[in-house]
Amino acid sequence: MPHYSGPLLTRPLAADLLAARDAGTWSGSLDLGRSRGEAVLEADAWQWRGQRYPYPSGLKDRTIYYWDGDEFAPVSRYAGSLIKLVPTEWDVPTFEIDGIKMLPTSKESPLDDARRKVALVEPRGKVVLDTCGGLGYFAACCLEAGVARIQSFEKNASVLWLRTLNPWSPDPDSPVSSGRLQLTHADVSQVIAGIPDASVDALLHDPPRFGIAGELYSQVFYDQLSRVLKRGGRLFHYTGSPNKLTSGRDVPREVAKRLEKAGFKAQLALDGVLALRR
Numbered sequence: 001m002p003h004y005s006g007p008l009l010t011r012p013l014a015a016d017l018l019a020a021r022d023a024g025t026w027s028g029s030l031d032l033g034r035s036r037g038e039a040v041l042e043a044d045a046w047q048w049r050g051q052r053y054p055y056p057s058g059l060k061d062r063t064i065y066y067w068d069g070d071e072f073a074p075v076s077r078y079a080g081s082l083i084k085l086v087p088t089e090w091d092v093p094t095f096e097i098d099g100i101k102m103l104p105t106s107k108e109s110p111l112d113d114a115r116r117k118v119a120l121v122e123p124r125g126k127v128v129l130d131t132c133g134g135l136g137y138f139a140a141c142c143l144e145a146g147v148a149r150i151q152s153f154e155k156n157a158s159v160l161w162l163r164t165l166n167p168w169s170p171d172p173d174s175p176v177s178s179g180r181l182q183l184t185h186a187d188v189s190q191v192i193a194g195i196p197d198a199s200v201d202a203l204l205h206d207p208p209r210f211g212i213a214g215e216l217y218s219q220v221f222y223d224q225l226s227r228v229l230k231r232g233g234r235l236f237h238y239t240g241s242p243n244k245l246t247s248g249r250d251v252p253r254e255v256a257k258r259l260e261k262a263g264f265k266a267q268l269a270l271d272g273v274l275a276l277r278r
Helices: 011-019 110-119 137-144 157-165 188-194 219-228 251-261
Strands: 025-028 037-041 045-048 051-054 065-067 072-074 076-078 082-086 094-097 127-130 149-154 181-185 200-205 229-238 264-269 272-277
Touching (some): 011 025, 076 157, 082 157, 110 229, 127 137, 137 149, 149 157, 157 181, 188 219, 200 219, 219 229, 229 251, 251 264, 251 272
Parallel strands (some): 127 200, 149 181, 200 229
Antiparallel strands (some): 025 037, 037 045, 045 051, 082 094, 229 272, 264 272
16 A cells, blocks of 8 residues: 655644744644654645645544545544554654554653664564564564564554554655565464464564454464574564553463473563573
8 A cells, every 4th residue: 555645733733833824834744753844834725745735623632634635534444443543742653442552652652662672683684574563663673773574464454554644654665665574464373374484583573462362372373483483583572561460460471481382482571572482
């Protein structure tokens, strides 16, 4: 799917444009901080990159809007669940599924968070499997770090749609990717059986929480991860830190035990598990 190149607005940004109308111009970012530019402001519309847009009204907080050709529409979609791109104080957005935030943003941007996790598997010059692509921040950090090739899977078509509207999500067809990123719409738990033995150098596994996608925490799946990863290869598995008092489970340690059984040497790291294929 081609990536969107029009303006992205939030409620505060729309208010800034309207407040600056009498000045005739406005300088800032209209792509969530990815770049900066200038908009020409008129009485009843504003121009950016040669196209005119109306001043929007009625925008909601915690919502990002894009131009759909007729109006500024929220970057959200309902297909069994509500999936929504959500602004953060770091410019780089997160996303929510039915109001549940999918990426940590309380202390740093989700991209910086991804960068620290990706560094654990040392992707430079390697072939990396990214099991649950999400908004693509793991992939973006791998590309930035000099990965040789990254194979990324994403099951949810609506999340793939969000990626086309998010300027921070890597585009497989862009010159920056230079053919190194392969993004596939598929359920990794179903297609991993077709990946050859010992064909990847490193693994990044960022599944939804256990209650949503238990199959991605199963011994069967971990055995498959072990099979496709070369000996000595590294795996980072995001688990988050579920509250043991309310859940009654220690998910990170459960994951570590299953990975050990699958042929890894595992240890807790950051908000997940770092494992080495023995």
